[in-house]
Amino acid sequence: MKGVHFMSRFFSKKRSGLKSYTPGEQPSLGEFLKLNTNESPFPPPHSAVKAASSHVPHLNLYNDTKCTRLTEVFARHKDVLEENVIFSNGSDEILAFCYLAFCDDEGGICYPDISYGFYDVFSELFLTPCEVIPLDKDFKINPEHYYNKGKTVLIANPNAPTGIALSLTEIEGIIEHNRDNIVIIDEAYVDFGAESAAPLTKKYDNLIVVGTFSKSRNMAGARLGYAIACKELIADLNRVKFSFNPYNVNSITQAIGSASIEEDDYYKECIGEVIAARTEFVKALDGMSFNTLPSLANFVFTTTDKMEGELLFERLKEHKILVRHFKTDRLKNHLRISIGTREQMQHVAKTLEKILGGAK
Numbered sequence: 001m002k003g004v005h006f007m008s009r010f011f012s013k014k015r016s017g018l019k020s021y022t023p024g025e026q027p028s029l030g031e032f033l034k035l036n037t038n039e040s041p042f043p044p045p046h047s048a049v050k051a052a053s054s055h056v057p058h059l060n061l062y063n064d065t066k067c068t069r070l071t072e073v074f075a076r077h078k079d080v081l082e083e084n085v086i087f088s089n090g091s092d093e094i095l096a097f098c099y100l101a102f103c104d105d106e107g108g109i110c111y112p113d114i115s116y117g118f119y120d121v122f123s124e125l126f127l128t129p130c131e132v133i134p135l136d137k138d139f140k141i142n143p144e145h146y147y148n149k150g151k152t153v154l155i156a157n158p159n160a161p162t163g164i165a166l167s168l169t170e171i172e173g174i175i176e177h178n179r180d181n182i183v184i185i186d187e188a189y190v191d192f193g194a195e196s197a198a199p200l201t202k203k204y205d206n207l208i209v210v211g212t213f214s215k216s217r218n219m220a221g222a223r224l225g226y227a228i229a230c231k232e233l234i235a236d237l238n239r240v241k242f243s244f245n246p247y248n249v250n251s252i253t254q255a256i257g258s259a260s261i262e263e264d265d266y267y268k269e270c271i272g273e274v275i276a277a278r279t280e281f282v283k284a285l286d287g288m289s290f291n292t293l294p295s296l297a298n299f300v301f302t303t304t305d306k307m308e309g310e311l312l313f314e315r316l317k318e319h320k321i322l323v324r325h326f327k328t329d330r331l332k333n334h335l336r337i338s339i340g341t342r343e344q345m346q347h348v349a350k351t352l353e354k355i356l357g358g359a360k
Protein backbone atom coordinates (compact mmCIF):
# COMPACT_ATOMS: atom_id res chain seq x y z
CA MET A 1 0.00 0.00 0.00
CA LYS A 2 1.40 3.36 -0.99
CA GLY A 3 2.25 5.85 1.73
CA VAL A 4 1.14 3.70 4.63
CA HIS A 5 4.46 4.15 6.45
CA PHE A 6 4.02 7.91 6.64
CA MET A 7 2.31 9.26 9.73
CA SER A 8 1.49 12.86 10.56
CA ARG A 9 2.26 14.24 13.99
CA PHE A 10 -1.49 14.60 14.52
CA PHE A 11 -2.38 10.90 14.39
CA SER A 12 -3.95 9.42 17.54
CA LYS A 13 -1.17 8.68 20.02
CA LYS A 14 -3.21 5.83 21.45
CA ARG A 15 -3.35 4.22 18.03
CA SER A 16 0.16 4.93 16.84
CA GLY A 17 0.95 1.19 16.85
CA LEU A 18 -2.06 0.36 14.65
CA LYS A 19 -1.19 -2.13 11.94
CA SER A 20 -3.90 -1.87 9.30
CA TYR A 21 -5.35 -4.96 7.69
CA THR A 22 -3.44 -6.04 4.58
CA PRO A 23 -6.01 -7.17 2.02
CA GLY A 24 -4.98 -9.75 -0.57
CA GLU A 25 -3.74 -8.13 -3.76
CA GLN A 26 -6.39 -7.14 -6.31
CA PRO A 27 -4.43 -7.11 -9.58
CA SER A 28 -6.00 -5.86 -12.78
CA LEU A 29 -8.63 -8.25 -14.08
CA GLY A 30 -7.46 -11.15 -16.18
CA GLU A 31 -3.76 -10.98 -15.49
CA PHE A 32 -3.75 -13.66 -12.77
CA LEU A 33 -5.71 -16.69 -11.74
CA LYS A 34 -6.82 -15.07 -8.51
CA LEU A 35 -6.99 -17.54 -5.64
CA ASN A 36 -5.88 -15.23 -2.83
CA THR A 37 -9.01 -13.70 -1.30
CA ASN A 38 -11.54 -16.55 -1.22
CA GLU A 39 -13.87 -15.00 -3.76
CA SER A 40 -16.33 -17.12 -5.70
CA PRO A 41 -15.25 -17.99 -9.25
CA PHE A 42 -18.90 -17.59 -10.29
CA PRO A 43 -20.85 -14.38 -11.03
CA PRO A 44 -23.94 -13.26 -9.11
CA PRO A 45 -27.22 -14.65 -10.53
CA HIS A 46 -28.79 -12.89 -13.55
CA SER A 47 -31.73 -11.66 -11.48
CA ALA A 48 -29.30 -9.78 -9.22
CA VAL A 49 -27.60 -8.14 -12.20
CA LYS A 50 -31.03 -7.07 -13.49
CA ALA A 51 -32.09 -5.75 -10.08
CA ALA A 52 -28.91 -3.69 -9.87
CA SER A 53 -29.39 -1.97 -13.21
CA SER A 54 -33.05 -1.23 -12.57
CA HIS A 55 -32.00 0.65 -9.42
CA VAL A 56 -29.43 2.90 -11.02
CA PRO A 57 -32.01 5.54 -12.15
CA HIS A 58 -33.06 5.99 -8.51
CA LEU A 59 -29.62 6.73 -7.13
CA ASN A 60 -30.58 10.38 -6.63
CA LEU A 61 -32.56 9.21 -3.61
CA TYR A 62 -31.09 8.06 -0.32
CA ASN A 63 -31.25 4.36 0.35
CA ASP A 64 -33.54 2.67 2.87
CA THR A 65 -31.71 2.76 6.22
CA LYS A 66 -33.75 -0.17 7.47
CA CYS A 67 -33.16 -2.43 4.45
CA THR A 68 -36.87 -3.24 4.68
CA ARG A 69 -37.35 -5.52 1.67
CA LEU A 70 -34.03 -7.28 2.10
CA THR A 71 -34.73 -7.89 5.79
CA GLU A 72 -38.17 -9.32 4.96
CA VAL A 73 -36.98 -11.87 2.41
CA PHE A 74 -33.80 -12.75 4.27
CA ALA A 75 -35.53 -13.31 7.63
CA ARG A 76 -37.99 -15.64 5.95
CA HIS A 77 -35.14 -17.47 4.23
CA LYS A 78 -33.28 -17.96 7.52
CA ASP A 79 -36.45 -18.80 9.44
CA VAL A 80 -36.05 -15.98 11.95
CA LEU A 81 -38.06 -12.80 12.59
CA GLU A 82 -37.19 -9.46 11.00
CA GLU A 83 -36.28 -8.10 14.43
CA ASN A 84 -33.51 -10.72 14.58
CA VAL A 85 -31.57 -9.40 11.59
CA ILE A 86 -29.28 -6.45 10.82
CA PHE A 87 -27.32 -5.74 7.60
CA SER A 88 -24.01 -4.00 7.12
CA ASN A 89 -21.46 -2.86 4.59
CA GLY A 90 -19.71 -6.24 4.52
CA SER A 91 -19.55 -8.37 7.63
CA ASP A 92 -16.37 -6.58 8.69
CA GLU A 93 -18.62 -3.65 9.55
CA ILE A 94 -20.89 -5.79 11.74
CA LEU A 95 -17.80 -6.99 13.58
CA ALA A 96 -16.83 -3.35 14.12
CA PHE A 97 -20.33 -2.63 15.48
CA CYS A 98 -19.95 -5.60 17.85
CA TYR A 99 -16.67 -4.20 19.16
CA LEU A 100 -18.31 -0.83 19.79
CA ALA A 101 -21.42 -2.32 21.36
CA PHE A 102 -20.09 -5.20 23.43
CA CYS A 103 -16.37 -4.93 24.09
CA ASP A 104 -15.86 -2.43 26.86
CA ASP A 105 -12.37 -1.90 28.22
CA GLU A 106 -12.91 -3.92 31.40
CA GLY A 107 -14.01 -7.09 29.67
CA GLY A 108 -12.35 -7.08 26.29
CA ILE A 109 -12.42 -9.89 23.79
CA CYS A 110 -10.78 -13.23 23.08
CA TYR A 111 -10.22 -15.23 19.89
CA PRO A 112 -7.79 -17.82 18.50
CA ASP A 113 -4.19 -16.76 17.86
CA ILE A 114 -4.57 -17.96 14.30
CA SER A 115 -7.76 -16.58 12.78
CA TYR A 116 -9.11 -13.78 10.59
CA GLY A 117 -6.53 -10.97 10.54
CA PHE A 118 -9.12 -8.26 11.02
CA TYR A 119 -9.77 -9.27 14.65
CA ASP A 120 -6.35 -7.99 15.74
CA VAL A 121 -6.79 -4.82 13.70
CA PHE A 122 -10.15 -4.06 15.35
CA SER A 123 -8.76 -4.78 18.82
CA GLU A 124 -6.11 -2.12 18.23
CA LEU A 125 -8.41 0.33 16.46
CA PHE A 126 -11.04 0.19 19.20
CA LEU A 127 -8.44 -0.02 21.99
CA THR A 128 -9.99 -3.27 23.18
CA PRO A 129 -7.91 -5.58 25.41
CA CYS A 130 -7.65 -8.91 23.66
CA GLU A 131 -6.61 -12.37 24.75
CA VAL A 132 -5.39 -14.59 21.93
CA ILE A 133 -5.86 -18.26 22.66
CA PRO A 134 -3.43 -20.63 20.89
CA LEU A 135 -4.77 -23.28 18.54
CA ASP A 136 -3.78 -26.87 19.27
CA LYS A 137 -0.76 -28.43 17.57
CA ASP A 138 -2.95 -29.69 14.74
CA PHE A 139 -4.35 -26.16 14.15
CA LYS A 140 -7.66 -27.02 15.86
CA ILE A 141 -9.67 -24.86 18.25
CA ASN A 142 -10.13 -26.55 21.62
CA PRO A 143 -13.66 -25.46 22.63
CA GLU A 144 -12.96 -25.82 26.35
CA HIS A 145 -10.35 -23.08 26.10
CA TYR A 146 -13.28 -20.74 25.49
CA TYR A 147 -15.39 -21.71 28.52
CA ASN A 148 -16.25 -19.12 31.20
CA LYS A 149 -14.21 -16.32 29.71
CA GLY A 150 -16.01 -13.33 31.27
CA LYS A 151 -15.35 -11.38 28.06
CA THR A 152 -16.62 -11.42 24.49
CA VAL A 153 -15.70 -14.61 22.63
CA LEU A 154 -15.13 -14.33 18.88
CA ILE A 155 -14.71 -17.44 16.73
CA ALA A 156 -14.70 -17.88 12.96
CA ASN A 157 -16.42 -21.15 12.07
CA PRO A 158 -14.97 -22.60 9.90
CA ASN A 159 -11.82 -20.87 11.05
CA ALA A 160 -9.59 -18.97 8.64
CA PRO A 161 -7.02 -19.57 7.31
CA THR A 162 -7.20 -23.19 8.49
CA GLY A 163 -10.64 -24.07 7.10
CA ILE A 164 -11.26 -26.34 10.10
CA ALA A 165 -14.77 -26.21 11.58
CA LEU A 166 -16.20 -26.88 15.03
CA SER A 167 -19.40 -28.93 15.27
CA LEU A 168 -22.64 -27.29 16.32
CA THR A 169 -22.43 -29.20 19.62
CA GLU A 170 -19.00 -27.76 20.30
CA ILE A 171 -20.23 -24.24 19.46
CA GLU A 172 -23.23 -24.70 21.74
CA GLY A 173 -20.89 -25.81 24.54
CA ILE A 174 -19.01 -22.53 24.23
CA ILE A 175 -22.27 -20.52 24.30
CA GLU A 176 -23.56 -22.51 27.32
CA HIS A 177 -20.37 -21.76 29.23
CA ASN A 178 -20.50 -18.02 28.59
CA ARG A 179 -24.07 -17.10 29.52
CA ASP A 180 -23.02 -13.71 30.91
CA ASN A 181 -20.98 -12.55 27.97
CA ILE A 182 -21.41 -12.37 24.22
CA VAL A 183 -20.30 -15.15 21.87
CA ILE A 184 -19.84 -14.07 18.23
CA ILE A 185 -19.64 -16.79 15.59
CA ASP A 186 -18.28 -15.47 12.29
CA GLU A 187 -19.76 -17.75 9.63
CA ALA A 188 -18.18 -16.25 6.51
CA TYR A 189 -17.52 -19.77 5.14
CA VAL A 190 -20.27 -21.82 6.76
CA ASP A 191 -22.08 -22.66 3.50
CA PHE A 192 -19.16 -24.72 2.21
CA GLY A 193 -19.85 -27.63 4.55
CA ALA A 194 -20.11 -26.55 8.20
CA GLU A 195 -23.24 -26.18 10.34
CA SER A 196 -24.72 -22.75 11.02
CA ALA A 197 -25.37 -21.69 14.60
CA ALA A 198 -28.13 -19.31 13.43
CA PRO A 199 -30.97 -21.51 14.81
CA LEU A 200 -29.34 -21.28 18.27
CA THR A 201 -30.03 -17.53 18.36
CA LYS A 202 -33.61 -18.49 19.32
CA LYS A 203 -32.35 -20.26 22.40
CA TYR A 204 -29.49 -18.04 23.58
CA ASP A 205 -29.60 -14.32 24.25
CA ASN A 206 -25.79 -14.11 24.27
CA LEU A 207 -25.17 -15.39 20.71
CA ILE A 208 -24.49 -13.30 17.60
CA VAL A 209 -24.08 -15.11 14.29
CA VAL A 210 -22.30 -13.00 11.68
CA GLY A 211 -22.43 -13.82 7.96
CA THR A 212 -21.62 -12.37 4.57
CA PHE A 213 -22.77 -12.39 0.95
CA SER A 214 -19.11 -12.10 -0.12
CA LYS A 215 -18.11 -15.74 -0.31
CA SER A 216 -20.90 -18.27 -0.93
CA ARG A 217 -23.22 -15.66 -2.53
CA ASN A 218 -20.70 -14.48 -5.12
CA MET A 219 -20.95 -10.80 -4.15
CA ALA A 220 -17.70 -9.73 -2.51
CA GLY A 221 -17.69 -6.42 -4.38
CA ALA A 222 -21.24 -5.52 -3.32
CA ARG A 223 -20.30 -5.40 0.39
CA LEU A 224 -23.18 -7.05 2.19
CA GLY A 225 -22.90 -8.62 5.62
CA TYR A 226 -25.38 -9.41 8.38
CA ALA A 227 -25.89 -10.50 11.94
CA ILE A 228 -28.58 -12.75 13.38
CA ALA A 229 -29.31 -12.57 17.11
CA CYS A 230 -32.07 -12.02 19.67
CA LYS A 231 -33.98 -8.77 19.22
CA GLU A 232 -32.25 -6.96 22.10
CA LEU A 233 -28.79 -7.59 20.67
CA ILE A 234 -29.95 -6.50 17.20
CA ALA A 235 -31.38 -3.33 18.76
CA ASP A 236 -27.97 -2.65 20.36
CA LEU A 237 -26.22 -3.14 17.03
CA ASN A 238 -28.74 -0.78 15.41
CA ARG A 239 -27.99 1.74 18.16
CA VAL A 240 -24.36 1.70 17.02
CA LYS A 241 -25.18 1.65 13.30
CA PHE A 242 -27.53 4.65 13.57
CA SER A 243 -24.82 6.49 15.52
CA PHE A 244 -22.21 5.81 12.88
CA ASN A 245 -23.63 5.42 9.36
CA PRO A 246 -27.39 4.80 9.00
CA TYR A 247 -26.92 4.57 5.20
CA ASN A 248 -24.35 1.79 5.39
CA VAL A 249 -25.93 -0.56 2.81
CA ASN A 250 -26.41 1.18 -0.55
CA SER A 251 -29.62 0.69 -2.53
CA ILE A 252 -28.05 -1.33 -5.35
CA THR A 253 -26.59 -3.76 -2.86
CA GLN A 254 -29.94 -4.03 -1.10
CA ALA A 255 -31.62 -4.78 -4.43
CA ILE A 256 -29.20 -7.49 -5.50
CA GLY A 257 -29.17 -8.95 -2.00
CA SER A 258 -32.98 -9.32 -2.11
CA ALA A 259 -32.91 -10.77 -5.62
CA SER A 260 -30.27 -13.29 -4.62
CA ILE A 261 -32.44 -14.76 -1.88
CA GLU A 262 -34.70 -16.29 -4.54
CA GLU A 263 -31.78 -18.06 -6.19
CA ASP A 264 -31.10 -20.99 -3.92
CA ASP A 265 -30.84 -23.46 -6.79
CA TYR A 266 -28.16 -21.39 -8.49
CA TYR A 267 -26.15 -21.06 -5.28
CA LYS A 268 -26.47 -24.74 -4.51
CA GLU A 269 -24.96 -25.45 -7.91
CA CYS A 270 -22.09 -22.97 -7.40
CA ILE A 271 -21.31 -24.26 -3.91
CA GLY A 272 -21.51 -27.86 -5.14
CA GLU A 273 -18.94 -27.05 -7.83
CA VAL A 274 -16.60 -25.46 -5.30
CA ILE A 275 -16.88 -28.43 -2.94
CA ALA A 276 -16.24 -30.87 -5.81
CA ALA A 277 -13.23 -28.82 -6.91
CA ARG A 278 -11.95 -28.76 -3.31
CA THR A 279 -12.22 -32.54 -2.98
CA GLU A 280 -10.38 -33.12 -6.27
CA PHE A 281 -7.72 -30.54 -5.49
CA VAL A 282 -7.00 -31.95 -2.02
CA LYS A 283 -6.62 -35.38 -3.57
CA ALA A 284 -4.15 -33.98 -6.10
CA LEU A 285 -2.24 -32.27 -3.27
CA ASP A 286 -2.16 -35.53 -1.30
CA GLY A 287 -0.62 -37.17 -4.34
CA MET A 288 2.17 -34.58 -4.35
CA SER A 289 2.99 -35.12 -0.66
CA PHE A 290 1.40 -31.89 0.49
CA ASN A 291 -0.02 -31.81 3.98
CA THR A 292 -3.45 -30.17 3.82
CA LEU A 293 -5.73 -29.32 6.74
CA PRO A 294 -9.28 -30.75 6.50
CA SER A 295 -11.13 -27.76 5.06
CA LEU A 296 -14.86 -27.07 5.15
CA ALA A 297 -14.34 -23.67 3.52
CA ASN A 298 -13.76 -22.44 -0.04
CA PHE A 299 -9.99 -22.53 0.46
CA VAL A 300 -7.38 -24.99 1.63
CA PHE A 301 -4.40 -24.44 3.89
CA THR A 302 -1.53 -26.58 2.80
CA THR A 303 2.21 -27.14 3.17
CA THR A 304 4.97 -29.24 1.64
CA ASP A 305 8.47 -29.85 2.90
CA LYS A 306 9.74 -29.76 -0.68
CA MET A 307 9.71 -25.97 -0.81
CA GLU A 308 9.42 -23.03 1.59
CA GLY A 309 6.05 -21.30 1.60
CA GLU A 310 7.28 -17.93 0.40
CA LEU A 311 9.28 -19.39 -2.48
CA LEU A 312 6.36 -21.53 -3.58
CA PHE A 313 4.14 -18.45 -3.41
CA GLU A 314 6.59 -16.59 -5.66
CA ARG A 315 6.92 -19.47 -8.10
CA LEU A 316 3.13 -19.72 -8.43
CA LYS A 317 3.02 -15.99 -9.03
CA GLU A 318 5.53 -16.37 -11.86
CA HIS A 319 3.04 -18.81 -13.33
CA LYS A 320 0.32 -16.17 -12.95
CA ILE A 321 -1.39 -17.91 -10.04
CA LEU A 322 -2.01 -15.71 -7.02
CA VAL A 323 -2.48 -17.39 -3.62
CA ARG A 324 -2.12 -16.13 -0.03
CA HIS A 325 1.03 -16.42 2.03
CA PHE A 326 1.33 -15.29 5.66
CA LYS A 327 4.75 -14.44 7.05
CA THR A 328 4.23 -15.27 10.73
CA ASP A 329 6.37 -18.08 12.15
CA ARG A 330 3.72 -20.75 12.47
CA LEU A 331 2.12 -20.04 9.10
CA LYS A 332 5.05 -19.16 6.88
CA ASN A 333 5.43 -22.60 5.34
CA HIS A 334 1.75 -22.82 4.47
CA LEU A 335 -0.19 -21.41 1.57
CA ARG A 336 -3.86 -20.57 1.63
CA ILE A 337 -5.30 -21.37 -1.77
CA SER A 338 -8.86 -20.32 -2.61
CA ILE A 339 -10.92 -22.89 -4.46
CA GLY A 340 -11.95 -21.83 -7.96
CA THR A 341 -13.60 -23.92 -10.64
CA ARG A 342 -12.56 -27.54 -11.20
CA GLU A 343 -10.67 -26.57 -14.36
CA GLN A 344 -8.84 -23.82 -12.52
CA MET A 345 -7.83 -26.17 -9.70
CA GLN A 346 -6.65 -28.80 -12.18
CA HIS A 347 -4.45 -26.10 -13.68
CA VAL A 348 -3.09 -25.18 -10.22
CA ALA A 349 -2.34 -28.85 -9.44
CA LYS A 350 -0.50 -29.26 -12.74
CA THR A 351 1.49 -26.09 -12.16
CA LEU A 352 2.47 -27.21 -8.64
CA GLU A 353 3.62 -30.51 -10.09
CA LYS A 354 5.73 -28.66 -12.64
CA ILE A 355 7.26 -26.34 -10.02
CA LEU A 356 8.01 -29.07 -7.50
CA GLY A 357 9.20 -31.49 -10.15
CA GLY A 358 11.99 -29.01 -10.86
CA ALA A 359 12.71 -28.40 -7.14
CA LYS A 360 15.86 -29.83 -5.58
Ligand SMILES: *Cc1c(COP(=O)(O)O)cnc(C)c1O
Binding pocket: 089, 090, 091, 092, 093, 116, 156, 160, 186, 188, 211, 212, 213, 214, 220, 223, 224, 225
Ligand atom coordinates in the same frame (compact mmCIF):
# COMPACT_ATOMS: atom_id res chain seq x y z
C1 LIG B 1 -14.03 -12.68 4.24
C2 LIG B 1 -14.26 -12.73 5.71
C3 LIG B 1 -15.05 -11.79 6.38
C4 LIG B 1 -15.50 -10.50 5.77
O1 LIG B 1 -16.22 -10.52 4.73
P1 LIG B 1 -16.92 -9.22 4.16
O2 LIG B 1 -16.50 -9.20 2.74
O3 LIG B 1 -16.48 -8.01 4.94
O4 LIG B 1 -18.36 -9.49 4.37
C5 LIG B 1 -15.33 -11.96 7.71
N1 LIG B 1 -14.80 -12.98 8.40
C6 LIG B 1 -13.99 -13.87 7.83
C7 LIG B 1 -13.44 -14.97 8.64
C8 LIG B 1 -13.69 -13.76 6.47
O5 LIG B 1 -12.83 -14.61 5.91
